[in-house]
Amino acid sequence: MQAESLNDTDWDIVIAGTGLYQSLLALALSRSDKKVLHLDKNSYYGEAEAAFSLQEAEEWVKEQNNSSASIENLSPSEEDGPKLSFPRAYSLALAPQLIYTSSKLIECLVTSKAFRQLEFQAMGSWWLYSASKDSEPDSSGTPAEASGNLVRIPTNREDVAFSDSTIDLRSKRSVMKVLRFIMDYDNQEELWEGYKERPFAEFLTNHFKLPPTLVDLFLALTFSPTCSSQTTTAFALPRISRHLRSIGRLGPGFSSVIPKWGGLAEVSQVGCRAGAVGGAVYMLGSGISKTESIDDSTTLHLTSGDIVRTKHLVANPVSLSSNSSQPSQNSSEGTSRSISIVGSSLPALFPQLTEGAPIPAGAVVIRPAGSFPSETSDPAPVQLIIHSSETGECPKNQCIIYASTPASAPAGPSLLDAAVNALLACIDNPPVLWRMHYPFVPARIPSDAGDGVHLFPAGMSADLVFDDTILDRVETIWRALVGDTNAAFLVFEDREGQAEDEEDEYL
């Protein structure tokens, strides 16, 4: 809370928007001697990476002013059975991205000491949804949604050897061979060079003689938003390798983590908190209505009525403008998303990973493209991330399904619903209590930002895995702002009193 008004003040840096990019920048700047003002036109932190209660989600959807954004409250009126809890019992993540344990983000959060305020939880099993081939068309002639089953994707030798599915010994050996190859693929370029830009599926079929069902397992591990024919070998190999390499780094049995309490929103919160401790001034509910470049600085007219001056402005295309104007969008990219609250904890999706492994807080289900009977051209995969109540995002006995499919897919929202419903049909058909649909379309970054104005992308890409290049972008702008090319990025000492005498976790 400030006693004085902001009007007519001068700043070294004004950051507009508290999305992940800007919040990581605030963390990076928290030990510098720059005078920082950090604004957000919303009344909440996080922008496109925010976490919402049910109420906040409803308000946000209204604000979107977009016909593809909607909410359905499906909570049944009968007395028995699962029901929707009160709005604040939920913290729905707009950014449920998983973070590989080998990701630079983990390293940066550790070296900057920000990890102390975050609780990371293990992501658990990965499943491939496999639709059964025979589907009877219903009375109107439309092919019915065939039933399917979930196959747990094996990622290491023990998984393969002891997998419950009916993969025969010969096939298990093939899978093992492929896993071994992928762990060492960068030393065996001669083997796959010829298939670099060819579909990965082709490489697996031709070189390893893998049958189609096993090819699907490996494609699923790429967690790619594109369909099989567009997933090249050069794209797939490093992604699967990263998955395999990440297993065991932070504990046995898991390869990725998620922050507790609402996905990347927590990381944004921690970044801003660090910024505030470092002396930055924070103002929510205040956007920028006009910018003027005068001499060596930028003058900002805020929606609060205050006028401030700054040497540097950091923003993204959405936070740069006030509420009313929509920045130009890249409609070919982007995804169709949904968030479903399920009236069951879906225990079948969260088996114990391995001896001594932590309780998994999330699971991944991949629905490969082309597995819907009603799909015609341009099939797209559907990616599902399921969060259990361990994440604090919902009450016990419920869970959240985050679904995503490329925006280019026709009838994206209904494709998502079909995928979620098909998944639930495999596991005793619990009810969906509440569902939200929304599009995510990345805004184009204008190339002519002007001197002293630094722009981030607005929101993350369609990839549901945290992209380390986000940190590169933050670092680039950070260096431009502090002007010191020798300093280490996000490497700090603990502040006085910050490092509690941590009782070492003995065992």
Add this chain to the structure above:
Amino acid sequence: MRAPEFSSNTLNAISKLLAKNPEYYTIWNYRRRVLQALFNREGAPPANLIASDLQFLVPLMVQYPKCYWIWNYRMWLLDQVKTHLELDQAVQFWKEEVGLVGKMLTRDERNFHGWDYRRHVILQLEELQQVSMVESEFEYTTKMIRKALQNFSALHYRSKLIPRLLSERNASNTDRRKLFDQELDMMQEALIDPFNQSAWFYHQYLMSTLDCAYPAADLIITDLLDSDRQRYLEQEIERIKEILEDYDDCKWIYQSLLQYHADFAAYVSTPKDEVGQWLSELQRLDPMRSKRWAHVQTILKL
């Protein structure tokens, strides 16, 4: 510490010293004397003293997991449990100890101190409770093997448990064969990665129980006929040869084939040129031991 002063102040001083250098074994002995004096004193219940000393050891064990003196002292402490505490309390301490060993082995499954210690703890608990724990220990090895197929310690421990397990179950000949088959199958699963040396060792153990000269008390199948031996060998050699279809660069496959050929020549015969081929593959894949393979060649008259 001029005059022997056996008090809790001394204990604290000793603790500080040991935390810095646990290898100074004389100090551990001194600690034992202090503790014994405290046991004999009125007031301080031994259970609390022992519990807090066990607690004191834990961070030391984490920091120095291979220091013999810490393990010895811990075993001495738990031995004191048997002398100074009621049976129920004693059992409780030892049960918790099983839990502790389990956690340490989860942390570092290769620490042979850990496995040795586990055997010791289980033995003590079995004596105290007059109850066999062989079933749960067998289950434990299954868990550890499923966690990491290269866990040689778990496989070794398992091999030691099997004869006792079968005897306590009063296993019939059919049951014994069933277990043998299951163990062989498990190793075939493990050998989908034929570079796993531990799996080969365990497979060799299983095959060795087919030998006529194997000690009767440790047999898995007790009613073996020569026809059984022949059948098992043919089956396993066939299964191992299948692995060659996918791997041409793994020396362990050829080494095992050669070993079974040599050990069980009475029951299964392989054409000389095939054995010769295995040997030349070994020469190719393991040239460091070329003299050894040449020697084998002579012995087998190839």
